[in-house]
Amino acid sequence: MQADANKTPLARACLHASTPNQTERQALDQSGNSIPLSPVSQPLAADSLPATALPVVETFHSLQGEGLQAGRSAFFIRLGGCAVACPWCDTKHSWPADLHPQRPLAELAGEAEAAAEAGAAFVVITGGEPLHHNLGLLCQALEPSGLPLHLETSGVDQLSGRFAWITLSPKRHRPPSTELLAACQELKVVVHEAADLAFAAAMAVQAREARGGSPGPELLLQPGWDSPAGQALAIDYVRRNPQWRLSLQSHKLLGLR
Numbered sequence: 001m002q003a004d005a006n007k008t009p010l011a012r013a014c015l016h017a018s019t020p021n022q023t024e025r026q027a028l029d030q031s032g033n034s035i036p037l038s039p040v041s042q043p044l045a046a047d048s049l050p051a052t053a054l055p056v057v058e059t060f061h062s063l064q065g066e067g068l069q070a071g072r073s074a075f076f077i078r079l080g081g082c083a084v085a086c087p088w089c090d091t092k093h094s095w096p097a098d099l100h101p102q103r104p105l106a107e108l109a110g111e112a113e114a115a116a117e118a119g120a121a122f123v124v125i126t127g128g129e130p131l132h133h134n135l136g137l138l139c140q141a142l143e144p145s146g147l148p149l150h151l152e153t154s155g156v157d158q159l160s161g162r163f164a165w166i167t168l169s170p171k172r173h174r175p176p177s178t179e180l181l182a183a184c185q186e187l188k189v190v191v192h193e194a195a196d197l198a199f200a201a202a203m204a205v206q207a208r209e210a211r212g213g214s215p216g217p218e219l220l221l222q223p224g225w226d227s228p229a230g231q232a233l234a235i236d237y238v239r240r241n242p243q244w245r246l247s248l249q250s251h252k253l254l255g256l257r
């Protein structure tokens with residue numbers, strides 16, 4: 001039996017998060033300059049079994065505030081549990097999965113169907129780190145709503161479920177798996193300091209490599225909320241690098257959820 005087999009899924013995720021199995025890699029940017037590549041993590045062993053109920057922090061119907069889909073009507077399901085622990089996370093209350101009620105998937109499916117009738121264009125599964133859970137059954141349960149499923153993830157776990165749109169927001173201290181770098185439609189890197197820009201460039205190279213010649217994901221820099229330095233760095237970088245665009249947390253600017 002594996003040493004962590006009797007631990008809860010989130011405890012297992014924490015254990016693996018503190019002992020990443022990483023591989024050193026090298027790359028060049030589009031001008032041929034060497035990029036300080038972050039190691040690629042092996043995916044975490046997330047919940048291996050698809051769950052019939054999941055810890056839910058909140059559900060709400062709002063506008064997608066971030067990324068390329070910003071401004072569109074969306075129904076959000078925020079799952080509890082995150083072991084990635086970004087120091088600047090704006091959703092720290094979601095980290096302990098046990099604090100949030102286990103909700104049956106059928107109930108979430110009913111809410112998604114109501115949201116579809118009320119005008120939602122898609123469902124966003126976020127968290128917490130949603131891929132700490134096996135999302136296979138959740139995605140199946142949401143199918144009757146007819147809404148495309150979107151995912152917000154840091155990419156440290158194995159991919160589960162089926163998604164029309166994956167937003168990968170990789171983190172310097174816990175780099176994403178090659179699987180998520182290959183599968184995402186957009187790469188959205190949060191910027192607080194100059195090192196985040198080098199990391200963003202490295203992630204873009206790795207995402208292109210991961211899909212062996214097929215076009216890479218859309219590239220976005222998102223200033224850290226309340227980070228004037230991050231905002232200035234991101235704007236300057238986007239001005240000089242036309243393949244990147246700025247992502248603002250527009251829901252916060254508008255006072256929306």
Ligand SMILES: C[S@@+](CC[C@H](N)C(=O)[O-])C[C@H]1O[C@@H](n2cnc3c(N)ncnc32)[C@H](O)[C@@H]1O
Pocket residue numbers: 082088089090091126127128129130152153154168169188190222223224225249
């Ligand atoms: C709360 S996270 C949940 C999903 C997943 N754990 C992740 O990090 O992608 C949702 C998005 O908010 C971003 N985010 C979190 N805190 C932020 C902050 N203080 N400023 C800007 N973006 C932030 C994350 O990088 C991610 O793109």
Ligand SMILES: Nc1nc2[nH]cc(C(=O)O)c2c(=O)[nH]1
Pocket residue numbers: 062063064065066091126127152251256257
């Ligand atoms: N309106 C709105 N848009 C969002 N896009 C990503 C969010 C998230 O927390 O994952 C988020 C959120 O919390 N609210």
Ligand code: SF4
Pocket residue numbers: 082083084085086089090091092094127128129154171
């Ligand atoms: S991975 Fe996402 S939810 Fe987890 S700490 Fe980082 S930003 Fe917050």
Ligand SMILES: [Mg+2]
Pocket residue numbers: 090091
């Ligand atoms: Mg948010």
